Amino acid sequence: MNRKRLIACLLALLLALPLAIQPVLATTFPDVTGSWSWAAEYIGDMADKGIFKGYEDGTFGPGKELTAGQALAVCARGAGLTDKLFAQIALDRADEVTAILGTQLSWFHSDFAVCLELGIVTDAELKALYQSGALTDAITKEDFAFYLVRGMGLGGLAESLTSCSMSFADASSIAAARQSYVYLLYLYGIVQGTDENKFLPKSTLTRAVSATMLSRAVSFVQERGIVPELAEYTDYDWTAGLVTGASDGSDGTVLMLASGSGSKSVTVPDTAIIYQNNMPVTASALKEGVYARACYDENGLVVSVRVVSASSLVTVSGTVTSLSEDAINLTVSGVSRILPVNRFTSVTAGGVTGDRSLLDNEAGYSEAVCVTDPDGTVLTAKLTGGTTVCEGLIESVTTGKTTSLQVTLFNGVTRSFTVPDSAAVTVDNTSGTLKSGLEGSYVALKESNDTAGEVESAAVSTADTYIQGSIRGTTYTSNPNTIYLTNRTTGESTSYSMADSPVITYNGKEVAFSALQKDWFVTARLDSLGKVEMIEAYPGSVKVEGTITAIAYDTVTVITVTGKDGDLYALSLDMSDLPEIERDGSKSSIDKLRVGDTVTVTISYHMVTLISAKAQEANISGTVTRIIQDTSGSTLELRLEDGSTASYDIGTGTSVVKDGKSATISSLEPGDVVEMTVSDGQAVSITVSDSETSSANIAGTILYINADDKSILLRVSDSTTGADYIVTVNVTSSGTKYLDIDDGTSLSLSKLAIGDEIVAYGAYDGSEFDATIILIK
Incomplete structure (x- = not known):
């Protein structure tokens, strides 16, 4: 609707x-x-x-x-x-x-x-x-009572009642499904008995x-002051979750709200109105175990909180029959249930928590666990099971302890997938394995809805010939029709005749050949005669939004972006031919990008043409008091600068920097002073700021030189583990010396080149290294 x-x-x-x-x-x-x-x-x-x-x-x-x-x-x-x-x-x-x-x-x-x-x-x-x-x-009188209580906004309260004692002489004749509704009207003096003290429910x-x-x-x-709420006719910002802690603060009541995206602290000022069952209540309703939704004004101040008591929360589990923006349809113990959703419904699907836009009926989710309010409206929903089909051409296959694929989808975007040993793999309809040599082949993947990027099955076809590229032009007045494509791999433009009755779609919808437009990105399948029998077309330029979760620097640097839906995107960037890069609205460079940055990536004809990044500045600092690691994940407990304590979830994509290099969660120790970027209660990045090395030297290979900012991106090998890591070496000091390691000849930054091996002397400043001497091997 x-x-x-x-x-x-x-x-x-x-x-x-x-x-x-x-x-x-x-x-x-x-x-x-x-x-x-x-x-x-x-x-x-x-x-x-x-x-x-x-x-x-x-x-x-x-x-x-x-x-x-x-x-x-x-x-x-x-x-x-x-x-x-x-x-x-x-x-x-x-x-x-x-x-x-x-x-x-x-x-x-x-x-x-x-x-x-x-x-x-x-x-x-x-x-x-x-x-x-x-x-x-x-x-009847009892049925009118039922609708009237709902109209007052008290239907949820009526449904949550477990005891309904009334003095009416005929109270026992009130239908069981109507008793709590009549009781509320009786309690609040809205209905009174007859002269014989009867309610007459059936009259x-x-x-x-x-x-x-x-x-x-x-x-x-x-x-x-009862105020029912029409969710679809509101537009204020909000945050919600299960209250795991409530305490008095200097500015009001401080709540810790737990949701599928982590924990978040919310301060509720004394001026905020607290509603429970749509009725104003005191702040005493804000306690552990209740579900609370904080509503913000345009200045980001909490003006009201909607509370559902712990006893009124109802958990409904079942098999998914259909999903829409208005409802989740389940089969529960053989009975069909329709659970309404609204813009306040929190949905967790595929490891991502968001709003009802995640309710994708085509995703194949099989099970759902929903928590509803007494009215039956879904507050939270967790969808699991099922798979989503992804089609594309294999870009690369990496084998080892785990097998991974890079696949260019039909829309021109390249995604990364992992293929566990348990995955069913067929090649040309025969059981097979994924290996090098399959690049360019068509593959249909069934991606797990529970783990983004993990494949449950892969079906590869080497028999069919596919072309991906952009449309240079079409001719549809001749017979047969002709399409001119620029191959995304070779850059060559070639004309192809169209087969009889080809299947053509644009953005998933069937269109006529004459509707195809210049510069659209297409995946075309050729028949045995080399004619085009299928075209799947998409806009020539697409955008991917998400967060940088990994950067693997090399001559071809791969930046991994986790999309808002949890999908992993692999952006391969030639260090000698980089796209335009912006950060925080200004022109920037690849060495300034950081794990945790939110990005919008523009991909034109399969090539990354623009990366627009927004820095996630460190917003929490404190001293580590405890690190908890168990089967449910990792939690970091901090003593903050104001003396209070707080805990934050640590995800698998959280970046850790210690002693100037990438580290693991296990390297953190109690007493470390850290600066963290936190989003929705989860640490995005952690930098240890008190473990700086006062002076050091590092040796490595130059991957990138930023002449404007006077910095070098250096690949360094750890002398203990042998693993490579990346360090930004700053050479901003006017006193920095550049010397040839063989004869001591004085050089300059302009004499350095990508691939040169150097030794830098200086000191770490957080995660970066400030060099005073550069020796060029």
């Missing part, structure tokens, strides 16, 4: 004036007298607010029965939405309502749309009411009684 998010704050939306302007004098009806006079005040209130209307003859009809359709309509109108929001919701859900009702009861369609949005009725419930004919039947509802109940409910909602 296409829903437009309104910019206005939800508090203003829900507490604004109701649908009709209130007149100065209360509305009266000639037939609301005598035995109906007890309801006159409430009927007048509802008429003034435009929720109930009288008949054309000026009467109200207090004794007439209310139908279920009318009951839903007045509950929607009683929610207090603005005219603008009411109309917008009606427009957004018009197709959904029409799909259920057709043109029947068209005068109620807008009201029913609002009922669906507010959760007064579900899609399935409205459909059942219509198909059974109940929408036009008189509604049909009169307009007078329904107006009385609704008038009291509206007043109660306003007096208590």
Whole structure:
């Protein structure tokens, strides 16, 4: 469903004036007298607010029965939405309502749309009411109580109740599914017993009684400051998670929120409004075990927190049947369940945590564990199992302890994959192995949804001939049609005749040959006659967004970028022909890129043409007090500069620099003073700042020279382990000397070249080396 998010704050939306302007004098009806006079005040209130209307003859009809359709309509109108929001919701859900009702009861369609949005009725419930004919039947008192409580925003509270003691003489005759709803109305004085102290749950509802109940409910909602929230019509920033710690701070209550992306500290000022079950509560509700969502204003200040108590959280596990932006459909113990999602739903899939955009129905997820609020809306969802098919041409095969592939996908982007021994591999439909010599062959990979980049099966075809490159032109007035392609590998342009009835797609959708455009990137398959029988086309330029998780410097440097979806992208860069590089909005160079930088990479015709990076500056510093490593992962505990303590998760992609070189988590020790870049509670990079070597010399091979910034990228071999690592050598001092190691001749930076072997003398400054003498071998 296409829903437009309104910019206005939800508090203003829900507490604004109701649908009709209130007149100065209360509305009266000639037939609301005598035995109906007890309801006159409430009927007048509802008429003034435009929720109930009288008949054309000026009467109200207090004794007439209310139908279920009318009951839903007045509950929607009683929610207090603005005219603008009411109309917008009606427009957004018009197709959904029409799909259920057709043109029947068209005068109620807008009201029913609002009922669906507010959760007064579900899609399935409205459909059942219509198909059974109940929408036009008189509604019972207990059913009206059910819809009314939902309309008040207290449906979740009703669902969480486990005890509902009422003094009505006929309390036992209230349906079990309605008792908690009637109980809330009884508790808050919205319903009262008859002279015989009966509720009469099965009795049909009169307009007078329904107006009385609704008038009291509206007043109660306003007096208590109850604010239901329409997720799709909000646009504020937020963060959410399970509260693992709550403490008093100088600026308010400090919460530690745990989510699929790690732990995060949030300060809730005393001015923030705390809501539980949509009702304002005190800060005492912010305690360990509850689920909390902090809502920010435009200045990044927490203005409200939505809380779900630990006892109200419901875990639902099942087999995935379908996924959409609106719902997760599961089979739970043989029963179909539809769990609604919204923009506040946190989804973890493929090792990545994000919003509902990760709910990919084509990804093949098999299992889901969802945590819902009492209304049944998904707060968090973890999807596991299943595979996603990736097609492309093999770029390289690396064998060893593990087998890895680089594959250029049909859109021109190169991705890295690991192939465990357990993976099923076929070559030309026969069981085989991945090895060198398969470069350029077509491969279809089934990638695990649980571990990004890990392959469960690989099917290689060497029999078919594929070409990847950009379109130089087409001719479709001749027979056969002709396409001109520039091969991405050789750079040569070649003309190819089109086969009869070729399959052609653009961005996955079938198009005509005449729709193909110059400069699109294509993967073409040739038939046995060398004619093009299949084309998969994509824009000539694509962008990859993510975080740099590894940099392997060499004459051809490979930068690994982990995308927002967890996919690994391998960017191969020729050090002698580098793309344009920007960092923090300014022109930069490859030696300035760092693991942890967020990047947007532009790839044109399979070549990286621009890397735009944003530095992740160190935002945490402190002293290591403990390192915890177990089967669940690694955690670093720090004593911060202000004396407080905090813990941070360490991922497999976290970079560690100690003594100026790349290190492992195990090299960290209690007492190390570190500077860290932290994102969503997880350490992205760690630099040990108190283990600097006061003076040293390092020897290595030059990979890159930055003449503008006067720095050298040096590949150094560890004398103990033999492993190579990269050091940035700064030669910014005007006193830096360059000497030929053989005869002591004085040289200059301009005399150095890529591939030269040097020895640099100086001292480490953090992860970089400041050189005072350079000896050139």
